[in-house]
Amino acid sequence: MREITYAEAIREALRQEMRKDKNVFLIGEDLGIYGGAFGVTYGLLDEFGEERVRDTPISEAAIAGAALGAAITGMRPVAEIMFMDFTTIAMEQIVNQAAKIKFMFGGKAKVPMVVRTPAGSGTGAAAQHSQSLEAWFTHVPGLKVVMPSTPYDAKGLLISSIRDNNPIIFIEHKLLYKTTGEVPEEEYEIPLGVADIKRKGEDLTIVATSIMVQRAISASKELEKDGISVEIVDPRTLKPYDKKTIIESVKKTGKVIAVHEACKTGGFGAEIAAMISESEAFDYLDAPIKRLGGLDIPIPYNRNLERHAVPQVEDIINAAKELIYR
Amino acid sequence: MYEVIMPKLGMTMEKGLIERWLKKEGDYVEKGEPLLEVMTDKVTIEVESFHNGYLKKILAKEGEEIPVTEVIAYIGEKDEKISEEIIKGMIKEKGEEKIEIKRREEEKVLIEEKPKYKVEEEIQIEKILKYGKEEEIEKAKVKKILASPLAKRLARQMKVDLSKVTGTGPGGRIVKADVLKAAKEVKMREAEIKEKEKIEIEREIIKKRITPEILETIPLKGIRKTIAERMYKSISEIPHFTLYVEIDISNLESLKDKLNKEIEGKKISYTDLIVKATALSLEKYPILNSTLKDDKVIIFKDINVGLATSMKDGLIVPVIFNANKLSLEEIADKRVDLVNRAGENKLELDDVSGSTFTITNLGMFEIDYFSPIINFPEAGILSVGAITKKPIVDKEGKITAEPMMKLGLTLDHRVLDGVTGAKFLQYLRKILQEPNKLV
Numbered sequence: 001m002r003e004i005t006y007a008e009a010i011r012e013a014l015r016q017e018m019r020k021d022k023n024v025f026l027i028g029e030d031l032g033i034y035g036g037a038f039g040v041t042y043g044l045l046d047e048f049g050e051e052r053v054r055d056t057p058i059s060e061a062a063i064a065g066a067a068l069g070a071a072i073t074g075m076r077p078v079a080e081i082m083f084m085d086f087t088t089i090a091m092e093q094i095v096n097q098a099a100k101i102k103f104m105f106g107g108k109a110k111v112p113m114v115v116r117t118p119a120g121s122g123t124g125a126a127a128q129h130s131q132s133l134e135a136w137f138t139h140v141p142g143l144k145v146v147m148p149s150t151p152y153d154a155k156g157l158l159i160s161s162i163r164d165n166n167p168i169i170f171i172e173h174k175l176l177y178k179t180t181g182e183v184p185e186e187e188y189e190i191p192l193g194v195a196d197i198k199r200k201g202e203d204l205t206i207v208a209t210s211i212m213v214q215r216a217i218s219a220s221k222e223l224e225k226d227g228i229s230v231e232i233v234d235p236r237t238l239k240p241y242d243k244k245t246i247i248e249s250v251k252k253t254g255k256v257i258a259v260h261e262a263c264k265t266g267g268f269g270a271e272i273a274a275m276i277s278e279s280e281a282f283d284y285l286d287a288p289i290k291r292l293g294g295l296d297i298p299i300p301y302n303r304n305l306e307r308h309a310v311p312q313v314e315d316i317i318n319a320a321k322e323l324i325y326r
Numbered sequence: 327m328y329e330v331i332m333p334k335l336g337m338t339m340e341k342g343l344i345e346r347w348l349k350k351e352g353d354y355v356e357k358g359e360p361l362l363e364v365m366t367d368k369v370t371i372e373v374e375s376f377h378n379g380y381l382k383k384i385l386a387k388e389g390e391e392i393p394v395t396e397v398i399a400y401i402g403e404k405d406e407k408i409s410e411e412i413i414k415g416m417i418k419e420k421g422e423e424k425i426e427i428k429r430r431e432e433e434k435v436l437i438e439e440k441p442k443y444k445v446e447e448e449i450q451i452e453k454i455l456k457y458g459k460e461e462e463i464e465k466a467k468v469k470k471i472l473a474s475p476l477a478k479r480l481a482r483q484m485k486v487d488l489s490k491v492t493g494t495g496p497g498g499r500i501v502k503a504d505v506l507k508a509a510k511e512v513k514m515r516e517a518e519i520k521e522k523e524k525i526e527i528e529r530e531i532i533k534k535r536i537t538p539e540i541l542e543t544i545p546l547k548g549i550r551k552t553i554a555e556r557m558y559k560s561i562s563e564i565p566h567f568t569l570y571v572e573i574d575i576s577n578l579e580s581l582k583d584k585l586n587k588e589i590e591g592k593k594i595s596y597t598d599l600i601v602k603a604t605a606l607s608l609e610k611y612p613i614l615n616s617t618l619k620d621d622k623v624i625i626f627k628d629i630n631v632g633l634a635t636s637m638k639d640g641l642i643v644p645v646i647f648n649a650n651k652l653s654l655e656e657i658a659d660k661r662v663d664l665v666n667r668a669g670e671n672k673l674e675l676d677d678v679s680g681s682t683f684t685i686t687n688l689g690m691f692e693i694d695y696f697s698p699i700i701n702f703p704e705a706g707i708l709s710v711g712a713i714t715k716k717p718i719v720d721k722e723g724k725i726t727a728e729p730m731m732k733l734g735l736t737l738d739h740r741v742l743d744g745v746t747g748a749k750f751l752q753y754l755r756k757i758l759q760e761p762n763k764l765v
Binding site for chain 1: 474475476477478479495496499501502
């Protein structure tokens with residue numbers, strides 16, 4: 001099969017959906033002529049014109065608000081917030097408005113909007129351009145939170161997100177944009193709320209999100225040399241998320257690490273750990289549930305420090321060996 | 327109606343465990359008589375009844391632990407009815423018991439349905455950790471079992487006692503592998519036990535095969551026991567030896583026939599003839615008419631001949647006293663009387679005591695020779711075998727068929743030797759071959 005990058009996969013999903021449905025349009029900063037801060041929307045202006053690929057002033061509140069208004073009136077906007085850090089500016093529109101409208105209007109109004117936004121560190125962009133804030137959004141009823149880790153998932157999940165009638169926070173990762181993978185040329189959907197087992201294993205389950213899926217795969221290859229067989233579960237959607245697949249995997253292996261880039265305290269790993277300990281899988285645990293997350297500090301500008309602020313492959317290997325204890 | 331209460335048997339006693347009721351409901355019990363056994367944490371004590379009467383009702387069963395002063399039974403008159411209040415009390419208790427049983431059943435279901443995360447012991451330990459004294463806390467800390475949820479679940483399923491499992495996980499935590507290992511060991515041990523049991527069963531089968539099946543067990547008692555003891559004493563104390571002879575009794579036969587023709591109504595038997603001949607021989611060789619006692623051979627003047635006589639349950643030896651001085655007729659009379667009374671089990675102690683030499687006869691059963699056991703503490707016994715006609719070469723070298731009697735003389739070798747026995751037999755033979763001496 002053809003291999004394309006994560007960024008290309010997203011672009012292809014946007015293009016195909018825009019060709020298919022004239023109500024789909026893009027709105028954000030530097031999408032058009034510049035092609036997006038990470039080049040994701042490059043070339044779309046030429047095909048679809050300024051009406052459907054709308055560059056905006058630097059106001060995330062306005063982007064989110066305009067997208068919300070359009071969605072309520074029947075459009076299917078795909079907004080881009082250039083850095084996830086800036087969703088803070090759009091929070092009122094996303095959390096207080098977009099997430100609530102459907103419920104406050106008794107289901108008469110719907111909000112089919114997608115907010116695409118790149119998260120994560122690793123580019124030397126410092127504390128205000130490197131955060132992973134997915135846990136905030138999973139805490140808001142009415143929002144769906146999607147976090148793809150591969151080009152294949154990115155395309156299928158974005159298509160499903162555009163077609164969904166709820167406000168969706170679609171979290172991309174800056175370091176994943178240039179990663180490649182097999183992606184079908186035709187349109188396809190990946191249902192929201194369904195996890196994917198990225199690797200089958202017996203001794204240990206790693207529940208990883210976004211960039212951490214790739215790092216967990218690298219770690220598992222190293223661990224395999226020591227005879228440790230790792231199963232990697234990628235929830236893909238954080239809200240709603242696929243509890244059953246995680247529980248089944250933990251019941252099989254008896255040991256689990258939840259790993260994400262976001263700060264450990266209050267991170268999504270806490271939700272996974274709590275859910276496991278409340279579930280039938282508790283009685284299958286042969287070791288405490290382990291969480292790996294970013295340090296509770298703002299991401300440093302210094303590249304060495306930045307690297308140490310979030311879990312790396314060696315951190316996952318060490319945590320796995322600690323759990324296996326043999 | 328009296329109450330029986332759980333007694334306070336010691337200053338610190340709060341509860342007592344009913345080990346055993348020594349009386350049943352309906353039994354009569356006297357004041358001061360032991361009624362039940364109560365086990366305290368130190369000792370088991372018999373509790374006596376404080377009243378005379380019938381044990382009407384037992385309220386506390388064996389094995390129950392009852393607080394002191396609580397009523398455990400009622401004692402009353404034989405026909406006294408248990409009062410309604412008591413019955414009510416009992417019904418109430420029964421009702422509560424039912425509720426208690428139901429509660430326990432529900433608990434059981436709960437435990438079986440849902441995994442119980444904390445075993446009793448752990449809850450207890452946690453209580454101590456929270457509220458206990460300092461030294462108790464230290465102890466409890468050591469006792470708390472550290473095991474993963476999976477290890478605990480597997481232990482429950484596989485019935486592995488976690489307190490006996492060594493944890494190899496972090497901080498000594500018992501993990502899955504430890505439980506599996508322990509379960510495997512238990513299984514191996516069980517298999518070993520099974521194997522042992524199998525061998526044991528096989529052994530039992532073989533044992534059964536080589537052990538003769540019992541038809542009947544007869545306790546050794548009465549006359550059999552006496553016979554057994556005396557025979558054993560004789561054979562184990564006396565070194566026996568036996569000499570055998572075969573005697574032509576054609577003359578004896580003629581004499582017997584002649585005598586029996588002369589005498590009306592009476593019958594002289596070979597036994598009578600042998601008794602007389604033996605008595606005369608003993609007169610000649612008194613050393614055979616003796617007993618060995620404490621390194622001394624005591625030779626008797628009286629020649630009292632015992633006749634081994636069979637009875638229903640055994641053997642008895644009635645005595646013909648001073649047989650050497652009696653006529654054949656007298657001997658026959660005595661013999662008939664003794665044998666008859668033996669058959670009717672009417673012999674007295676005086677009839678069977680005091681023999682100095684015994685004769686035993688199995689000739690009528692076609693026995694040729696046998697070696698009897700000396701009638702302890704005598705020095706000898708004469709065994710009489712069957713009389714059969716045999717070819718005999720006489721002095722002229724002619725062969726004739728003559729009646730031959732087989733005799734065996736069994737003697738105490740401590741008292742005398744073979745030569746003396748042989749001489750005795752020579753003399754006896756002479757008498758029996760020329761029996762006119764007997765008349």
